[in-house]
Amino acid sequence: MTELPVVNQAPPRSAVFVVHLARLMRLRSEAALEPLGLRSRHLIALTVLRDSPGIAQQDLAGAIQIDRTNLVGLLNELEEHGWVLRRRSAEDRRRHVVELTEAGQHLLARAEFALAAVEDEVLADLTTKERATLHRLLQRATARATAESSCAEEVSGADR
Numbered sequence: 001m002t003e004l005p006v007v008n009q010a011p012p013r014s015a016v017f018v019v020h021l022a023r024l025m026r027l028r029s030e031a032a033l034e035p036l037g038l039r040s041r042h043l044i045a046l047t048v049l050r051d052s053p054g055i056a057q058q059d060l061a062g063a064i065q066i067d068r069t070n071l072v073g074l075l076n077e078l079e080e081h082g083w084v085l086r087r088r089s090a091e092d093r094r095r096h097v098v099e100l101t102e103a104g105q106h107l108l109a110r111a112e113f114a115l116a117a118v119e120d121e122v123l124a125d126l127t128t129k130e131r132a133t134l135h136r137l138l139q140r141a142t143a144r145a146t147a148e149s150s151c152a153e154e155v156s157g158a159d160r
Contacts, residue, residue: 021122024122025118025119025122026040028118028121028122029115029118032111032114032115032117032118033111033114033115036107036110036111036114037081038107038111041064041066041074042074042077042078042083043108043111043115044064045060045064045074045075045078045084046078046083046084046100046104046107046108046111047108048060048063048064049084049098049099049100049104050100050104050105050108053099053100054097054098054099055097055098056089056095056096056097056098057071057075057086057095057096057097057098058095060098075098078104081103082101082103082104083100083101083103083104083107084098084099084100084101084104085098085099085101086098086099087099
C-alpha cells in the first residue's frame with residue numbers, strides 16, 4: 001500500500017539541532033578551558049573586555065547579560081588571577097572601569113586557540129565555505145535576538 005503524504009506538515013525546524021550543537025560545543029569547550037583555569041563565564045567577560053577596552057563595569061554587566069552583583073563576584077575571580085584590572089574612572093569617580101591585563105590577553109589567546117580545536121572537531125563534517133555560512137547565519141540570528149531581548153528588557157524595566 002502506498003502511503004499518502006502528510007497534509008499540513010510543519011516545515012523542518014532547526015531549534016533542536018542548534019540546541020544539540022550548542023550542548024556539544026559547551027561540553028567540549030568546558031573540557032578544553034578547564035586546564036587553563038577558565039570557565040565559560042570567564043571567557044565571555046575576557047572576550048568583551050578585549051573587544052571593548054576600558055569599558056565601565058555597569059556597561060560590562062549589560063554586555064554579558066549578568067546581574068551587577070554577580071558581576072562583582074566574577075570580576076573578583078578574574079582580578080585574583082591577574083587577568084583584569086578595575087580602577088576608578090578619571091571622568092566620573094563613581095564609576096569603575098575594567099581592563100584586560102597583559103596576562104589576561106595571553107590567556108584569552110590560549111583559550112581561543114583551544115576553542116578553535118574544539119570547533120574543528122565538532123564541525124569536522126562541514127567545509128570551510130559551509131562553516132563561514134553557518135557563522136554568518138548564527139551571527140545574524142544572534143544579533144537580532146539580542147536586540148529584541150534588549151528592547152523587551154527596556155520596556156519591562158520602564159513598567160516598574
